[in-house]
Amino acid sequence: MAGRKNGLGRGLDALFPEKTPVSRENVRKPVTKPTKKAEMSVKADQKNESSNQKKTAMMVKISNVEPNRDQPRKQFDEDALLELSESIKQYGVLQPLLVSDKKDYYEIIAGERRWRAAKLAGLKEVPVIVKEFSAQELVEISLIENIQREDLNPVEEAMAYKRLMDEFHLKQDEIADRVGKSRTAVTNSMRLLKLSAKVQQMLIDEMITAGHARAILAISDKEKQETVAMRVFDEKLSVRETESLVKRILNPQKEKKQKTTTAEDAIYESLEEKMKGIMGTRVLIHRKKNDKGKIEIEYYSKDELERIIDLFESIN
Structure with missing residues (x-):
């Protein structure tokens, strides 16, 4: 990933300590060494454990923790959450949540997936690290975390990039630097927002792929986009077949000229x-x-x- 002065571009590793001490005693700890299978199931939730500064985690009531309504990720895989919750029942939350103190409650900056799984597991408390960030940094951290774990669908990712541009006036190359992607990747992602709402939902529901969506983008008319997207889904067209279909729609005269x-x-x-x-x-x-x-x-x-x-x- 591309570097950044304040550490965000290096990912979330800079936000967590190597071994995070919890301020409360008698916190439930695993009595046996996790099996290889269990370690794999929580791999995505405990790989960010190094930092230049030591910080202290504390246990708080799970009811006092709330998700960030503006975080990029809106959809969560229920099966994956259930699998993580089973691991949490046995081993606890191994990676503290990163939160912001909102006085009346703690708002999740990173770790909503762990929080949801902990609730499913029936936990009453979760470990958290309290840290304050600017509004822009909050968006960047949530975006980086989800991109690193490939948790965002294409539309959610595009919407997050758009928010960084609209609210914080970042340019596409600056966004690319922060999230460790090429400028072309960011540009292509944001182009998906030019699709009709119906086609975007088909992309979210995995009825079509991002490759299909990019091919359909050549059509500006929203109704035609939806017609083509439905045909792609119904006929199970490949990306190349979709590109050919779009070309025929955009250049109908070419077929006529070929006829004698x-x-x-x-x-x-x-x-x-x-x-x-x-x-x-x-x-x-x-x-x-x-x-x-x-x-x-x-x-x-x-x-x-x-x-x-x-x-x-x-x-x-």
């Missing part, structure tokens, strides 16, 4: 239209030499394929 107007062409076009009427879907006749060729019948879903097969079987 000979009498033979007119005959085949007539046959294609006739078969289209029979099949109820697009039909193409590809001609070869010596009066040979092949017929291509398109379908757009499994149900439509079964309908076409039933049509053939009904012919006696």
Whole structure:
């Protein structure tokens, strides 16, 4: 990751001590050495344990800790949370939460996933480290933590970059430096926000990939974006196939220019239209030499394929 003077660009490692002493006695500790499987299940929640300064963690009531409503990550994998909660039941929260003191409560800066899993595990208290940051630093830390763990979906990541630009007036190269990504990666991420809300939700729901989404971005009309996205999902198109589809939509004249107007062409076009009427879907006749060729019948879903097969079987 790219460096930064205040340490944020180096990730979250600079925020935690090597061994964090907890200020309260009688804190539950594991009585046996964690198994390899258990260590793997909490790997993402205990890799940031080195710091230039020693800080003290303290135990606080879990009811006094609340998530940051402005943090980039909005969705959490329920199965992963349950798996982490089971590990926490056995070994406790091995990595303290980083929080800000809001007087009436503690607001999570980093560690919401651990907090949620601890609540599922039924814990009454969690270890925290209290530290104050500026509003910009809070956004950066939450973004860095989630990016390091690959927890953000593409839209959440793009929204976080946009907030850094809009609220804190950072340029894309400055954002890239802070989160340890290339400027191109940040730019491509933010372009996803030009998609319609429906297509963005399809991306969040993993109905399409970021590669599909970037191909669809070539279409500015929001309704056409949604139509193409649904076709990509229904037909299970690859990214390359999506790119070709978008090109055909944007340049419809190219196909027409390739067509000739000979009498033979007119005959085949007539046959294609006739078969289209029979099949109820697009039909193409590809001609070869010596009066040979092949017929291509398109379908757009499994149900439509079964309908076409039933049509053939009904012919006696």
